Amino acid sequence: MLNVLMLGVGQCGNRxxxxxxxxxxxxxxxANLAKYYLRPKFPSRVETLAINTxxxxxxELRFTTAKDRLHVPNLHGVGANRNVGKQAFMDNxxxxxxxxxxxGDFDIAFVITSTSGGTGSSFTPLLINELKxxxxxxxxxxxxxxxxxxxxxxxxxxxxxxxxxxxxxxxxGIILADxxxxxxFGGDIASAYNKINDMxxxxxxxxxxxxxxxxxxxxxxGDFKTVMNGGLRIGTMGFYQADSxxxxxxxxxxxxxxxxxxxxxxxVADDSARAMIIIQGSRExxxxxxxxxxxxxxxxxxxxxxxxxxxxxxxxxxxxVFTLASAPELESIYAQAARGMQDEKEKRCRARKQxxxxxxxxxxxxxxx
Amino acid sequence: xxxxICLPCLVCLLFSILLVQAAHAKEDTxxxxxxxxxxxNLNIGDRIDLGDYQMELIEIQxxxxxxxxxxxxxxxxxxxxxxxxxxxxPNNFDxxxxxxxxxxxxxxxxxxxxxxxxxxxxxxxxxxxxHASERPAAALDKPELSxxxxxxRNQMSVGDEVxxxxxxxxxxxxxxxxxxxxxxxxxxxxxxxxxxxxxxxxTLDSGQSDSAVYVMSAVKDGSIRVPAIIVSYTDxxxxxxxxxxxPFNILISPKSKADLAVKLxxxxxxxxxxxxxxxxxxxxxxxxxxTRIEADGTVMPSxxxxxxxxxxxxxxxxxxxxxxxxxxxxxxxxxxxxxxLIVNYEGGDGSVxxxxxxxxxxxxxxxxxxxxxxxxxxxxxxxxxYRRYREYKY
Ligand SMILES: Nc1nc2c(ncn2[C@@H]2O[C@H](COP(=O)(O)OP(=O)(O)OP(=O)(O)O)[C@@H](O)[C@H]2O)c(=O)[nH]1
Ligand SMILES: [Mg+2]
Numbered sequence: 001m002l003n004v005l006m007l008g009v010g011q012c013g014n015r016x017x018x019x020x021x022x023x024x025x026x027x028x029x030x031a032n033l034a035k036y037y038l039r040p041k042f043p044s045r046v047e048t049l050a051i052n053t054x055x056x057x058x059x060e061l062r063f064t065t066a067k068d069r070l071h072v073p074n075l076h077g078v079g080a081n082r083n084v085g086k087q088a089f090m091d092n093x094x095x096x097x098x099x100x101x102x103x104g105d106f107d108i109a110f111v112i113t114s115t116s117g118g119t120g121s122s123f124t125p126l127l128i129n130e131l132k133x134x135x136x137x138x139x140x141x142x143x144x145x146x147x148x149x150x151x152x153x154x155x156x157x158x159x160x161x162x163x164x165x166x167x168x169x170x171x172x173g174i175i176l177a178d179x180x181x182x183x184x185f186g187g188d189i190a191s192a193y194n195k196i197n198d199m200x201x202x203x204x205x206x207x208x209x210x211x212x213x214x215x216x217x218x219x220x221x222g223d224f225k226t227v228m229n230g231g232l233r234i235g236t237m238g239f240y241q242a243d244s245x246x247x248x249x250x251x252x253x254x255x256x257x258x259x260x261x262x263x264x265x266x267x268v269a270d271d272s273a274r275a276m277i278i279i280q281g282s283r284e285x286x287x288x289x290x291x292x293x294x295x296x297x298x299x300x301x302x303x304x305x306x307x308x309x310x311x312x313x314x315x316x317x318x319x320x321v322f323t324l325a326s327a328p329e330l331e332s333i334y335a336q337a338a339r340g341m342q343d344e345k346e347k348r349c350r351a352r353k354q355x356x357x358x359x360x361x362x363x364x365x366x367x368x369x
Numbered sequence: 370x371x372x373x374i375c376l377p378c379l380v381c382l383l384f385s386i387l388l389v390q391a392a393h394a395k396e397d398t399x400x401x402x403x404x405x406x407x408x409x410n411l412n413i414g415d416r417i418d419l420g421d422y423q424m425e426l427i428e429i430q431x432x433x434x435x436x437x438x439x440x441x442x443x444x445x446x447x448x449x450x451x452x453x454x455x456x457x458x459p460n461n462f463d464x465x466x467x468x469x470x471x472x473x474x475x476x477x478x479x480x481x482x483x484x485x486x487x488x489x490x491x492x493x494x495x496x497x498x499x500h501a502s503e504r505p506a507a508a509l510d511k512p513e514l515s516x517x518x519x520x521x522r523n524q525m526s527v528g529d530e531v532x533x534x535x536x537x538x539x540x541x542x543x544x545x546x547x548x549x550x551x552x553x554x555x556x557x558x559x560x561x562x563x564x565x566x567x568x569x570x571x572t573l574d575s576g577q578s579d580s581a582v583y584v585m586s587a588v589k590d591g592s593i594r595v596p597a598i599i600v601s602y603t604d605x606x607x608x609x610x611x612x613x614x615x616p617f618n619i620l621i622s623p624k625s626k627a628d629l630a631v632k633l634x635x636x637x638x639x640x641x642x643x644x645x646x647x648x649x650x651x652x653x654x655x656x657x658x659x660t661r662i663e664a665d666g667t668v669m670p671s672x673x674x675x676x677x678x679x680x681x682x683x684x685x686x687x688x689x690x691x692x693x694x695x696x697x698x699x700x701x702x703x704x705x706x707x708x709x710l711i712v713n714y715e716g717g718d719g720s721v722x723x724x725x726x727x728x729x730x731x732x733x734x735x736x737x738x739x740x741x742x743x744x745x746x747x748x749x750x751x752x753x754x755y756r757r758y759r760e761y762k763y
Contacts, residue, residue, distance in 0.1 A: 035761060036754045059763050066763040 002044040002212045002221065005100065005109040006204075009127065010120020011057040012145050013113040014050040014064075019197035021048055021063035023205055027198070035063055043209035047103040051096060051127075053077050053088055053119045070099050078118035080154055082161065085122025097130050108139040108211075108221060110204060116147035116155035121162035128169045139225055140171040143200065146264070146333065148179040153340030160337035163330070173228030173323060176236045177263035184260070200263065203237045206319045210278040210308050219276055219308030227306060227321055231273025234330070235323035236264035242316045247285050249316050250294040253277060256318040257298075266324055272302040273325040279309045281316035404466045406489040407497045413482055414502030420494040421445060422462075422471055429481045431606060437475045437484050459489070466490050481511065512575065513541025516550065516600040518614045526656070527624035528717075530586045531559075535567045537600050538578035545573045545602040545610075550581075552598045558621060559585040569600070590623045627716035628655030629662070629686065631725030633708060638730035639700040647676075647698055647727060649710060651683070652691035657717040659686045666710035673702030674731060679710065686714075700731030 008017025024040030025031035040046075040063070052058050053074040061069060072095070074088040089096070109131055113120030128140050144166060147155040166174055177200055182192040211221050228235060240256035242248070255261060256277075257268045266272070277295060279286060286309055299305045302322065409417055411426040421444040430436035435456025442449040443463070454460050454475045463470025466489040477485035488497050514537055521532040535552060539545050550569045555561055564583030573579060594616055601611040634648040653659050662683040668676050678696040686692050705728060712723045 036757045061763065062761065065760050067760075069763050 002108060002208065003104065003106045004042070004044050004046045004208055005103065005106040006046060006048045007100070007109065007111045007127065008048070008050045009111060009113040009123045010052060010117045011054065011114070012117060013111075013120045013124075014052055014057055014061060014069075015193065016112045016143070016145075016197045016200050017048050017050050018061040018064050019194070019201035020204060023198070023201040025063060027202075031063065043205065044212045046208065047106070049100065049103070051123065053085070070096065072096065072119075072123075078122065080116075080118040080158060082118060082122035082158055085118045086126060088119075089123045089126045093126075093130065096127070097134060100131070101134065106135060106138055108141065109135075110141050110143055112143040112145075112200075114145040114147065115159040115162040115166075116145075116151065117158065121158050125162070125165040125169050128166075128171050132170050139221060139228075141228060142166055142171055142174045143204070144174050144176055145196075146176060146178045146180070148182060149333070149336060151179075153337075153344055156333065156337040156340050157344075160334050163333075167233070171233075172225050173233040173235055175263070175321075176234060178265060178329075180265070181263070196263075199239070203239050203263070203319060206239070206278070206280070206317070207237070207321065210280070210310055210319065213310050219278060219306050223276060223306045223308075224321070226304075227274045227276045227323060229274075230303070230323040231325040232327055233323060234327055235321060236262055236266060238262045238268075238318075238320040238322075240318045242281075242285075242318075244315060247315060248290075249279065249281075249285060249287055249318075250290050252316045252318045253279070253291070253294045253298075253320070256320045265329060266322075266327070268298075268320075268322060269301045271324045271326050271328075272322040274304045274306075275302045275320060275322035276306040276308070278319045278321075279307070279316060280312050280314070280318075282313050283311050285316045286311070403492055404489055405492045406466075406487055408476060408485055408487045409497070409499050410479075411484060411486050411499070412502065416500040416502065417486070417488055417497050418500050419471065419488060419490055419497040422448075422490075422494070424471075424473060424486075424488065426484065426486065427451060429478055429484060431608075432478050432481060433608065435475070435478060437478060437486075439473060439486070441471070441473065469494075510543035510605050511541045512539050512543040512545030512573070512602065512604045512610070514538065514545050514548065514573065514600050514602055514610070514612050515540050516598055516612050516614045518552070518595065518598045520595070520619055523617070523619040524622070525587050525619070526622045527587050527590050529621075530562060530584055532582055532584050533567075534580055534582050535569065535598065536578060536580040537569050537573065539573040539575050541604075542575050543604050544575065545604065546607075547571060548573060548600060548602040550598060550600045556585075556593065556595070558587060558589045558591065558593050560588050561585045573602075587621045590621045592618060592620050594618050624718060625656035626718050627653055627657045627659030627686070627688065627714065627721075629653055629659050629712055629714055629716070629721070629723050631664075631710055631712050631723050633710060633725045633727035636698075636727060636729055638732045639698060640732050641700055641703055641734055643700050643731075645698045645700075645729075646695045647708065647729070648693065648695045649681075649725070650691050650693045651686065651712055651723075653686040653688050655716065656688050658688060659714040659716050659721075660684065661720075662686060662692070662712060662714040664710055664712045666708055669707045669709070670704070673700075673704055674706040674708075674729060675699040675701055676708060679708070698729060700729075703731050703733035705730050 006017060006020060008014045021040055022031045024042050025034040025038055048064060048068050049070055050058060050061060050064050050068060051070045051072060053072045054077045055071050058069040058071055072088060072092045078085040078088060111124050111128060113124045115121050131138060131140055147159055182196060185192040185195050211224055238256040238261045240252050240261050242252040259265045279291060295305050295307045413426050416423055416425040423442050425440045427438040427440050430438050430453055437454045438451060439454055440451040441462050448463060456475045456478060459472045459474045461470060461472050466472040469491055472489040474487045475484055476487050517536045519534050525531055535550060537550060548569055548571050552567055562584040567581030567583050569581055570579040597613040597616045599611055599613045603609050630652050632650045636645060636647055639645045664681045666679040668674055676696055676698055681694050683692045708727045708729060710725045714721055
């Protein structure tokens with residue numbers, strides 16, 4: 001049995017963590033009531049902890065127990081300022097780590113955060129370092145949420161610097177999710193966020209369940225680590241659940257890799273370094289030959305593909321986890337961020353100059369009364 | 370002190386002497402050839418002497434009719450006559466006063482013993498003088514009946530028989546004759562059983578008494594004034610007399626009856642297969658004894674409650690007393706049972722039926738604290754949910 005630690009940092013991280021807890025109660029509307037009589041049902045021993053500097057963000061949560069919400073006192077929040085965030089983490093490091101330590105030993109930790117906010121993006125790299133120091137053999141995977149491109153230059157800038165720091169730390173890898181996807185869901189922002197959060201929650205729980213179950217064809221934590229270590233050590237997840245109209249397992253696998261079903265828009269055929277395909281479903285739908293053929297086809301483009309098959313009643317479900325050898329989309333983010341920063345800088349200079357020109361008018365003058 | 374009493378006595382004496390002298394003076398006014406008259410108050414046996422004439426009051430024959438018998442005689446003469454004289458009519462002897470004889474008139478009759486007699490005569494005959502009789506006044510012949518009506522008791526109840534005694538007694542000196550006691554009309558509150566109308570002897574000598582008894586039975590309640598009874602009679606001289614008893618009240622209360630009340634003591638519910646005793650009391654709140662009391666009862670529904678000893682009989686229950694007994698109950702089936710006790714008795718006015726009922730509850734199997742089965746889980750659920758709520762409340 002795996003010991004899993006899930007940390008949600010910052011508002012975005014907190015909410016995804018809450019979605020995970022809600023999923024553990026069965027998800028949907030039933031979870032609202034189920035929390036009064038059920039315990040969250042995780043496939044392994046899962047400990048969750050929501051960390052934030054804003055107490056209001058913590059209060060908003062509904063499926064995370066009060067003791068699993070950790071408020072890091074910082075007078076006025078961090079206001080999307082990563083430097084203030086880093087200072088706040090360092091000031092409260094012992095308290096935060098103490099709180100995690102209380103929850104025992106762990107094999108794997110998922111740290112969920114937005115890359116663009118203040119708190120989550122600044123806490124996470126430091127937190128990962130601390131985790132790696134404290135738990136010798138722990139596997140740490142970051143789940144990082146990219147901002148939608150039009151969210152503003154500070155968010156993009158934060159994302160750019162945060163991603164760089166996340167690449168530098170000694171973690172096993174990053175799973176990316178992109179809020180740019182939100183646009184696909186339409187509707188209001190809140191429900192679009194909830195949809196993304198639910199998607200992430202479902203996939204993470206599916207992943208944990210797969211790593212911790214008796215598989216027909218085994219994938220384990222080691223395999224997962226190998227996949228995450230591939231390429232840029234940046235990856236993402238795709239998911240597809242076949243409906244009764246088309247139960248073909250090869251179609252399901254292909255579908256799980258289509259950009260629409262990925263958390264981060266990537267071209268699997270061209271960009272993937274390593275992959276892991278986890279298939280779940282009733283035995284009669286799982287034709288091993290067909291699966292093998294499909295996986296082999298994938299291997300041709302994606303280097304190495306691990307496959308796991310879990311026999312469980314129901315239509316076939318496929319989770320694909322893969323790392324990228326190249327990330328053109330990321331690059332465009334950096335470019336945009338740099339442009340933004342450049343613009344910001346120029347704007348500042350211009351403003352400064354304008355102001356200086358304005359001041360020049362009164363340069364040699366004294367106040368007269 | 371003694372002188373004070375003596376003084377009026379002396380005055381009285383002087384006064385009477387004066388009166389006597391005045392009377393003499395009147396007498397003295399008559400001439401010798403003239404007719405004189407003189408009034409005498411005579412008792413029977415008294416005699417008036419006038420020369421050779423002697424006039425004696427023999428008898429007052431009838432006060433009512435005004436008849437007086439006098440005997441007139443002349444010493445050494447042929448006149449010796451006993452004659453009844455009518456009141457206020459003059460009677461001449463030897464030709465009457467006009468002709469040298471005498472005339473006697475009865476002026477007044479006082480009573481059976483005395484009368485006022487006027488003598489008229491020629492003064493030459495001398496002076497009329499009264500010669501009082503030496504023998505005492507003859508024994509009176511005067512019957513006097515007392516009458517009394519009495520009830521054996523003056524309080525009774527409807528249906529009671531009562532003896533009425535009528536007593537007539539001659540307390541006078543003479544024989545009473547033609548006695549009639551009129552005890553009528555009959556009282557409507559009674560029916561007359563025997564001896565009515567009462568009969569009393571027609572004649573009663575002095576000192577004798579007679580009584581009559583009759584029996585009647587009260588038929589209506591109320592307070593009744595028993596009217597006076599009048600006894601009428603005559604004395605030997607046919608003088609009619611009457612006397613009456615004193616009227617009085619008697620009270621007839623309503624008929625005395627026995628009145629039984631049947632009471633079955635209230636009973637706590639009996640557990641299933643449990644036993645209990647039911648106390649029954651039959652009390653007599655009437656005024657007469659109840660006799661031949663027989664109690665029996667029924668149980669509805671008849672199955673499920675076993676009752677033993679319900680049937681019982683008593684010989685008598687006196688007024689104000691009660692008889693008690695108890696029956697044994699055994700609950701065999703849960704439910705509500707009605708025990709109806711019927712008591713039959715003689716209450717003094719035929720046989721009477723009285724009833725009493727009691728409801729006995731036989732409980733079902735008792736599951737104590739059954740309600741906890743509901744409350745405890747709810748409380749647990751609420752407590753649990755509250756705990757959960759607290760757990761998720763930040
Ligand atoms: N997918 C998803 N993204 C979210 C959600 N909430 C916020 N975000 C994204 O997160 C970014 C903002 O970061 P937050 O997590 O809100 O910021 P923070 O870490 O709390 O830091 P401060 O609020 O600046 O202290 C934005 O790009 C949002 O689009 C959410 O529920 N789901
Ligand atoms: Mg926030």
